[in-house]
Amino acid sequence: MMDDAAILAIERVTYTYSARATLTFPDFSLMSGDIAALVGPSGSGKSTLLMLIAGLLEQQTGRIRVAGMTPAQLHGGARDRWRGRTIGIVLQSFQLLTRLSVLENLTAAQYLSGNEVDVRAARDTLSALDIVDLADERPGRMSSGQIQRAAIARAVVNRPRMLLADEPTSTLDDDSAEAALALMLGQTRRLGAALLIATHDSRVKAHVPATIELRQVLHA
Numbered sequence: 001m002m003d004d005a006a007i008l009a010i011e012r013v014t015y016t017y018s019a020r021a022t023l024t025f026p027d028f029s030l031m032s033g034d035i036a037a038l039v040g041p042s043g044s045g046k047s048t049l050l051m052l053i054a055g056l057l058e059q060q061t062g063r064i065r066v067a068g069m070t071p072a073q074l075h076g077g078a079r080d081r082w083r084g085r086t087i088g089i090v091l092q093s094f095q096l097l098t099r100l101s102v103l104e105n106l107t108a109a110q111y112l113s114g115n116e117v118d119v120r121a122a123r124d125t126l127s128a129l130d131i132v133d134l135a136d137e138r139p140g141r142m143s144s145g146q147i148q149r150a151a152i153a154r155a156v157v158n159r160p161r162m163l164l165a166d167e168p169t170s171t172l173d174d175d176s177a178e179a180a181l182a183l184m185l186g187q188t189r190r191l192g193a194a195l196l197i198a199t200h201d202s203r204v205k206a207h208v209p210a211t212i213e214l215r216q217v218l219h220a
């Protein structure tokens with residue numbers, strides 16, 4: 001039975017890549033302020049589960065609910081707008097738009113979610129992450145640490161209820177990894193959101209209070 005108060009609830013979810021390759025995910029839920037590491041060996045479906053939660057893939061069975069909404073019930077542009085308003089995603093590669101400034105990356109995220117473009121709110125988000133002085137810079141002229149902060153700023157600019165991070169520290173040294181984790185954990189608490197981090201990194205596990213383990217490895 002799903003908890004109506006949960007920001008994220010997963011129940012009896014499977015995803016099939018082929019007739020002989022099906023992933024089965026454990027049931028779990030996250031409440032406001034909850035932070036969890038999603039762990040497991042390669043092929044266990046960590047990235048797949050994040051994409052299912054974000055509505056970028058469709059599960060074959062079960063239910064996923066995020067902030068009271070079931071992504072599978074939305075289609076096309078409606079799902080894209082819901083995702084932009086409800087979910088913030090931080091990817092390992094960050095994927096900022098290189099032709100846009102940092103500020104324009106944030107206002108583009110506002111626009112694509114269907115929210116009003118609010119330059120002041122975007123600047124306030126950059127200020128909270130200590131990079132408002134980089135608002136007019138393009139990502140190609142920034143350090144990796146600055147790009148990382150900008151990616152987190154873009155993920156939280158719409159004040160999402162759910163934050164997802166896919167291996168966000170795997171290429172970072174210890175100091176940078178600690179700084180990135182502190183930023184994500186701090187923003188999660190500031191927003192009253194929930195945070196799920198898919199990771200192999202033992203440094204993440206040392207900072208995150210809860211672990212969700214995927215044990216099944218996909219074999220074709």
